[in-house]
């Protein structure tokens with residue numbers, strides 16, 4: 082249902098401005114983790130802007146559904162499999178590094194294999210994808226790399242050692258890409274949201290309720306929204322709009338930055 086607030090009306094479909102802006106017509110965009118949550122919203126938003134979108138996700142069925150919805154193509158791939166990552170067609174103009182997952186556990190109990198997998202998926206794979214895509218972007222003198230980071234790319238929280246480490250590393254990688262890509266018409270930026278209403282967060286609410294020994298409602302109110310000034314979850318479409326803006330002509334001079342969509346969390 083359409084509401085009165087901007088984030089509510091955004092759920093009703095594309096704004097007139099968004100429908101008019103076909104900034105990405107003729108461009109090819111790869112969105113990792115595009116089958117769900119933020120990636121799904123990004124795939125839809127970039128398609129709305131005219132891009133041919135490739136949805137890369139390990140969930141083949143969901144990736145296929147999203148690709149069908151947005152008129153794009155699906156690639157079923159486990160992005161922790163580096164050989165499979167290296168085999169992807171990376172002749173793209175826009176690369177959105179979005180795939181990720183969370184694991185919540187105290188450091189002294191954190192499973193080392195999960196730590197390694199999170200770093201592979203959320204740091205090493207983005208590195209390999211950028212590495213493979215940049216020569217194509219350089220050849221055309223234009224490219225947009227958008228890394229879906231997090232407020233946890235700027236701030237730490239207990240029990241999230243791998244995720245916080247990975248997002249801080251992704252922020253660093255993004256800045257190096259910005260410095261190297263600038264001369265070739267390539268920008269690289271991060272979007273850093275606080276909690277977004279997605280399946281990943283719904284899973285975290287349950288996990289944190291167990292870790293903190295409190296109810297799920299208390300997790301949202303007392304843990305997730307406590308550090309933010311804006312007391313609501315962010316919608317995936319808001320993050321997608323930010324990604325699309327970073328790919329638009331309006332953001333041509335924006336590179337090496339991290340757009341904090343964190344409801345004021347890092348203003349503290």
Ligand SMILES: NC(=O)c1ccc[n+]([C@@H]2O[C@H](COP(=O)([O-])OP(=O)(O)OC[C@H]3O[C@@H](n4cnc5c(N)ncnc54)[C@H](O)[C@@H]3O)[C@@H](O)[C@H]2O)c1
Pocket residue numbers: 113114115116117118119120137138139140158159160161178179180181182202229230231232273274275276277278279280281282
């Ligand atoms: N939801 C939030 O509150 C929030 C906040 C800040 C940042 N983020 C970041 O946004 C990104 C997307 O998160 P989301 O909330 O939309 O999650 P989600 O769980 O809804 O979607 C993640 C997608 O990534 C895919 N994926 C996971 N592991 C994969 C793998 N090994 N290979 C291929 N695909 C894989 C999943 O299948 C899923 O489709 C993540 O990087 C996350 O860290 C999320």
